[in-house]
Amino acid sequence: MKRIFIALLWAVCVAPVWGGTPLTAQQKQEVIRNINRAAAEVKSIGCSFSQTKHLSLLNNQLEAKGKFYYKQPDKLRWEYTSPYQYLFILNGSKVYTANNTRQDVIDTNSNKVFKEIARMMLNSVTGKALSSSSDFEIDVVDEQTKWQVLLTPKKKEVKSFFSKIELYFSKSTLVIAEISIYEKNKNRTHMSFHQIATNQPLDETLFSLTR
């Protein structure tokens, strides 16, 4: 009886943590270099995405779907189609947002918070966030078919929103496959990207700052 109890205690307290395999510093640098190299070769991305928001207070989740487009160097279109309609376009230093009732154009040069958000979004989806050591503490874990990159924000403006961000890159393509965003209030948002097409021609009107 005593032996069984000690074995159970060991299993709970000492058993190895399930999850990815941590890498050495050298291995991490190599993964980051490979992702950066792949990111530099990606001129455009077009895909659909699904988003799940886990709400700790309501013990529930909210799912949304949409389409995402990126064009090098600084154009991004994030469009929610279900269950609500919302459009976010980043084109250079300008951000355009629109829902069913309102449209806004914001100059990120005059809005520090928006500038940070826009920069973070671009860097996250392209993998350039991995080189932003001044913005994040960066860690890399081997998750079998994916590389998990853990970003812990350093800047106060980003820290006030997020406690950590996880980026998942497909090992085969080194393109972003999933993003998990963790907030201080224990909420988290998970995004998965599907039907990813890279380096296909994208119509410039996708990034137009008007409807």
Added chain:
Amino acid sequence: MKRFLALLGSLLCLCLWSAKAQEGVASSEPNPLRPYTFQIEMGQSALSGVWLMREAGDTIYGSLINEFGVSAIDFAYAKRTERVKLLSVVRFLDKWYIRPTLKKDIALCVQLLCDLPHKTSARYQLSQEGDTWVVKNLRRRIHYSFTPILSTPSPHDTTEQSL
């Protein structure tokens, strides 16, 4: 040995009870989620996203999140006192001079959306345009609008239920 196992069992029960008590809403609650798209306009600025509420006994819990899923406000509305407690507020709204207004306005919005009794006041203008409810705080010039998100309810309300 028996005493030790009894103590361990008690500690385990205490941990489970504590974890349950920290939940905002009990997972076994059958009350459905009430989702709305919302927009809050203050002058040139606006905040939009999804407003979600769930009843748990005498309390209505709510979360306001933007379209990207970033949390803006979490609140609890007590039906008995008709007051709102702000559980978390995004940094740019978390100011001592904004919180009192937010509490009163959110309380009125909850009462309206949940069909609870509410007091009329010259400070507020309430209107409905189709499915959309509009609440205007005339004194602070803040406009709130809510449109229900229509979805097929899930037959089983489990711990993690899709909208």
